[in-house]
Amino acid sequence: MDDRIILIYILWNFYIVDVFEGTLVRTRCDKSYIGSCLLIYQGRLSMSIKCMKCNRDAIIYQKYSGMHLCRKHFIEDVERKVKLTIRQNFRIGKNETLVVALSGGKDSSVVLHILHKIFHQRRDLEIIAISIDEGICGYREHNIEHAKALAQELGVRHIIRSFRDEYGTTMDELAAKDRVYGTCSYCGVLRKSLLNKIAMELDGTKLVTGHNLDDEAQTILMNHLGGDVERMIRLAPPRALEGLVLRAKPLRNIPEKEVALYALLNNMLVEFERCPYSHEALRGEVRKMLNKFEVGHPGTKYSLIRGFDKMVGVLAKDYPQVTLSKCRVCGEACTGDLCQACNLLGRG
Secondary structure, three states: OOOOOOOOOOOOOOOOOOOHHHHHOOOOOHHHHOOOHHHHHHHHOOOOOOOOOOOOOEEEEEEEOOOEHHHHHHHHHHHHHHHHHHHOOOOOOOOOOEEEEOOOEOOOOHHHHHHHHOOOOOOOEHHHEEEEEEOOOOOOOHHHHHHHHHHHHHOOOOEEHHHHHHHOOHHHHHHHHHOOOOHHHHHHHHHHHHHHHHHOOOOOOEEEEOOOOHHHHHHHHHHHHHHOOOHHHOOOOOOEEEEEEOEEEOOOOOOHHHHHHHHHOOOOEEOOOOOOHHHHHHHHHHHHHHHHHHOOOOHHHHHHHHHHHHHOOOOHOOOOOOOEEEEEOOOOOOOOOOHHHHOOOOOO
């Protein structure tokens, strides 16, 4: 690789994005290659680039902010943004129960790690991790093992439930059937429904997910492309609704690559491999498009989020949130008489 590279992220089984001179370069590397590559490229960076907040070697260049940051100040920057997001959108009061959706991937692992770091001394606060085994052979079992290890390391209560136990089927079985919708539609709906059900059972006051800046920007753009204003409004900072645990997204303002780098710098055992069914989703195309825009126009993803936050309050006046009722089959909260999960499973 060229010695002039400004920044490169080395991720196992992940696409590498090189932001040198606006060029998007993609390749792959194996797990054993990560450590040596990080040392090599950190060494190259240290020859000429120092942290803008101290005199240590910079490990990252945030093109959208113009800052070079060392390991210490990069970690502080991520955690500062998370704390600010919590204060602005998901304020946590006394005697709360935070239920964290822990898949074992980088995003959910990082959000659990940071929440524990911030709140572990709060005796009035309980953090519970829940993992959902969707039944994706060769993929989910590895993530579950990493989730178990992290929860044990942090001393966090960990609950594991499966599609098989709850719905009597697995994602692999659903994917093999003739179906109207893409695999991700089934998985997303069923997983969200089960996460909410478990959080309700635990008397959770917040259901915390690992959605990062890229996830939020992609979803906003997808809803724009589909003209789905009502769905877009549901992304806004939440309010209490009967039957639904409040969602919280502390990583909402952290780019995906920075979440991954944070995980690596903290020696977290996480999976970077994508779900084998993710190629079916429109999100993959939107991700590629947004990443190209971000390379050429740094800050594009943040701009999408800021623009959405400014207009959602106005749109909500014309599209008020509907009153929820209970599904006539499973009893979970829904907008009609049959919830999406039961509808997809043909239970109606």
